[in-house]
Amino acid sequence: MQRYVCGICGYVYDPAVGDPEGGVKKGVPFEKLPEEWVCPVCGAAKDEFAPE
């Protein structure tokens, strides 16, 4: 599944890992993340992310 990079801080969202701290189980593709989901490192919104 496609990984996405935060344009602000470089954090990589990897669907294989999910975002456990943010309540996102592994296997969730980036497109399916809720609109309010933010980068767990710097708080940037989804629209700051780009495919890796």
Add this chain to the structure above:
Amino acid sequence: MNSPFKAVKMTDHVWWVGAIDWNIRDFHGYLTKRGSTYNAYLILADKVTLIDTVKAPFREEMMERIASVIDPGRITYIVSNHSEMDHSGCLAEVIAAVKPEKVFASAVGSRSLKEILPIEREITAVRDGEKLSLGNLNLSFMETRMLHWPDSMFSYLNEEQVLFSQDAFGMHYASLERFDDECDPAILAYEAATYYANILLPYSPLVQKLFEKVTAAGLNFRLIAPDHGPIWRRDIGGIIERYAKWAAQKPTDKAVVVYGTMWHSTEKMARAISEGLSRGGLHVKLMSMSEAHRSDVMYEILGAGALAVGSSTLNNQMLPAIADVMTYMKGLKPRNLVGAAFGSFGWSGEAVKQLEGILAEMKVENGGEGISVKNVPDDEALSRCYDLGITMAEKVKGRR
């Protein structure tokens, strides 16, 4: 030019040319009781290089220190390790004055500097791992995004093993002593810790990742030169060890009780909880927000295992001073805490629920049910508070 401001020699080629801010006491919400310094460094290589500048009002001090060893017009390269204005504040003016061949920053820095400062010319973006030749010496760059800004990077002078670490390993401490071995170790220990707690704590996972990366690269450091405070020369191992410890956020046997009170009732509850926590074997720091500063609370939170927060209810809200410290604390993301909320109220009493909401958002482990008491706590209520302290202490001790 005969200014009293002189450069300080660090190695054969590196000089400190920064500024000392003896009087600053507020650093965007962080109480800096010992003032600070803005460190800039000059590398007298074939290509004379300036690492970072200083906060705008201190530009002349820096320029005079540079002039004490070389004509500033000879500066060929300027490197910005960090865009924040205590280090970039006079960059535009310095560029205009010395007309360097090139100005370097991280990819993010090369954009953000032009967004916050009146800089027209191009800033060259450098990549993680890129090496810049200064002629007889070489400068490597290491991206350190979110330590503590997106633009942050380190520079490393290979031949002399000097790490220019911008805010990392720094502290707000104004002094004429420039090196760690010249300073009181107790002051360094305190100021380095409170700096970490107030500035770097939320990025602890990134600190750990950075350490892995640096260890893998096998770098040795003769000097660590941060952008605030003394240069690490003798106790490099010590400060790195402490950063690793703070970044791991392993909880200790320390409890912090923070409270606000209107007529001493919440205070009485705070004292009873503290006695219980102590009886349960924890070291307790009791902090009234009418007296304590938010940055001092964070110093105590560093490494703490338990947090109890108390507030009266004022116009359906927690007290403003409590909202202040909890907003600040939440942003700094302390981890591995056991917590609980408490407070006395007159009639509506929303504060305790609001505090529990914040503790949950902060992912604080529930240490016990919150205690809400109408008016003045009687012996029974104070006994419940004491027991809450005991319960929280048991939870903290049970995890270790």
